Amino acid sequence: MSRQRKSLSVLLAFLIMLVTILSACSKSDSNAGNGSASSPAGTASGSSAPAGTASAAPTGEGLSNEPITLRMTVWGAPEEVAAYKVAIKKFEDKYPNITVKLQHIAADYDTKLTTMVAGNDVPDIAQMESASIAFPLAEQGKFYNLQDFLSSDTEINADRLVPNITYSLEPGNVIGLGPGPESFGLFYNEDIFKDAGLTPPPAKASEAWTWDEFIEVAKKLTIDNKGRNALDPAFDPKNIKQFGVNFPTWWGGYSNFIFSNGGDFISEDGKSFALNQPAAVDALQKIADLINVHHVAPSPVQAKNIPAPNIALQTKKVAMAIDGQWVSAGLAQSKFNFNVGVLPIMQKPMTTVVSGMFSMFKSTKHPKEAWELLKALMDPDSSIDLITAGTWMPSYRDWYTDPALLAKWTENLDSRPSGYKDAIVDVLLNDSHQTPTGYVKNFNKIMDIVNPALDKVWLGQQSAQEAMDAIAAKAQAQVKGRRDVKE
Numbered sequence: 001m002s003r004q005r006k007s008l009s010v011l012l013a014f015l016i017m018l019v020t021i022l023s024a025c026s027k028s029d030s031n032a033g034n035g036s037a038s039s040p041a042g043t044a045s046g047s048s049a050p051a052g053t054a055s056a057a058p059t060g061e062g063l064s065n066e067p068i069t070l071r072m073t074v075w076g077a078p079e080e081v082a083a084y085k086v087a088i089k090k091f092e093d094k095y096p097n098i099t100v101k102l103q104h105i106a107a108d109y110d111t112k113l114t115t116m117v118a119g120n121d122v123p124d125i126a127q128m129e130s131a132s133i134a135f136p137l138a139e140q141g142k143f144y145n146l147q148d149f150l151s152s153d154t155e156i157n158a159d160r161l162v163p164n165i166t167y168s169l170e171p172g173n174v175i176g177l178g179p180g181p182e183s184f185g186l187f188y189n190e191d192i193f194k195d196a197g198l199t200p201p202p203a204k205a206s207e208a209w210t211w212d213e214f215i216e217v218a219k220k221l222t223i224d225n226k227g228r229n230a231l232d233p234a235f236d237p238k239n240i241k242q243f244g245v246n247f248p249t250w251w252g253g254y255s256n257f258i259f260s261n262g263g264d265f266i267s268e269d270g271k272s273f274a275l276n277q278p279a280a281v282d283a284l285q286k287i288a289d290l291i292n293v294h295h296v297a298p299s300p301v302q303a304k305n306i307p308a309p310n311i312a313l314q315t316k317k318v319a320m321a322i323d324g325q326w327v328s329a330g331l332a333q334s335k336f337n338f339n340v341g342v343l344p345i346m347q348k349p350m351t352t353v354v355s356g357m358f359s360m361f362k363s364t365k366h367p368k369e370a371w372e373l374l375k376a377l378m379d380p381d382s383s384i385d386l387i388t389a390g391t392w393m394p395s396y397r398d399w400y401t402d403p404a405l406l407a408k409w410t411e412n413l414d415s416r417p418s419g420y421k422d423a424i425v426d427v428l429l430n431d432s433h434q435t436p437t438g439y440v441k442n443f444n445k446i447m448d449i450v451n452p453a454l455d456k457v458w459l460g461q462q463s464a465q466e467a468m469d470a471i472a473a474k475a476q477a478q479v480k481g482r483r484d485v486k487e
Helices: 002-035 040-042 078-094 111-117 130-139 145-150 190-196 210-220 251-260 280-293 309-314 325-334 368-379 384-389 403-410 422-430 443-458 466-478
Strands: 069-075 098-103 125-128 168-169 171-177 184-188 240-246 318-324 338-341 351-353 357-360 433-435
Touching: 069 078, 069 111, 069 368, 069 403, 078 098, 078 368, 078 384, 098 368, 111 130, 125 130, 125 368, 130 168, 130 171, 130 357, 130 443, 145 171, 145 368, 184 251, 184 309, 184 325, 184 351, 184 422, 210 240, 210 280, 251 280, 251 318, 251 351, 251 433, 251 443, 280 443, 280 466, 309 318, 309 325, 309 338, 318 325, 325 338, 338 422, 351 422, 357 368, 384 403, 403 422, 422 433
Parallel strands: 069 098, 069 125, 240 318, 351 433
Antiparallel strands: 125 357, 168 171, 171 357, 184 318, 184 338
16 A cells, blocks of 8 residues: 555656646747747747847847947948948848947048057957958957857858958967958950950950960050050150059059969968069069060059059050959949959969958957847848949858859949959959968068068069068068968
8 A cells, every 4th residue: 555655656746747847848938939939030020029129030049138239340431331331230120139339430440449449448340451450459369269150150151251251360260251352353445455456355264364475465555655565676665655554563463473473472381481482583573574674564653643443444544454353343433345354374373362351359248249240241232232333242152153143243233344253253262362461470560671672673673582582581580470370
């Protein structure tokens, strides 16, 4: 009997436990259902959940329901700021409990932001230039490692981004993501080629001009004030009315050809200054020869009288211009027959990808919400006006590979001529190199030494080898390694 009572007691205890468990499960399911209904997505689809009560979004698990204010700082032209506002509006609509304060710092951005950080007046997210401010702050431990977010997010990860827009303090420590990548191309006036009876630059990387072919065409398109081209023995290089090409002499311009020629700014192990090595020297000398030997490109002095690329090409001051794809916006507005070809090659097709970045400060009290904001800023749909105008390119890889998405920003647009997909889109995706500011430690201090020496090269006062050898020891003293090499 007592055994039977004991059995009944055990049975009752088991039944009570089972009821308790089922009740708990039912409560948990009920809460999950409510959370889904009151999520931003649910609200958008007609949920009656009041604003400000949004729980976690589909990929925003763990987001706060409390009212939150995030602050972000940016620089940029009005159209860029307008794109940020579009992204913020979409973000705030999706997360009604979050308000974003956009602080546009129009001038002296680095100094002002550095002062803000020093005074503990720190935004949650900030736009950053890699070499001048981002890495110095990252080395002070100011930023979140965005790799942790990329590794766990279901919507965005490293594989979904186009190459060379991730900035890392060291391998595995991502401190910034670029929302609007840019690359370089060979822009040209189609009418000049037609009038000269010349075949325009190829657009496909597989058909790119060799350096010698590029020089030959540039000579034919460089015209003195008597109408003679640079192949004519009587050509007058001191009185040129149309240059074959305008070549930017800042590092963004010549880095394309150093990389194309197999060179670099520092060695692969990060230990040695490399601009005095054969591949880099050869590239720099060939560029200088465009100015001083072949007379097809303006010197830095002559370039002061060359207007912006859109005007220079439209008015036939130059026939071709090597420049960033951002010039597409101005070219489209100028309303003349322009197009773009792939950059000429020295050894292989190559373009340098440059981009500002967004970083998240560790001092933010809302890292999950700040990450969702950063994702919104990376979304090409949010900056579609800036992209279609010609200023930016999308940061998501599928916008380059999915025909429908690619068409949204490359077809039937004044800013995207017929050569654009091959010369710019495909090359960025398949033949691009990260900006040296993204991996060369102490880049700005090295270039403070290199730039004055290169000025002598561009002016024909020294060979590239002489100039780079002359400053090699001083530059070497500033070499601190590579960020893409684990030490």
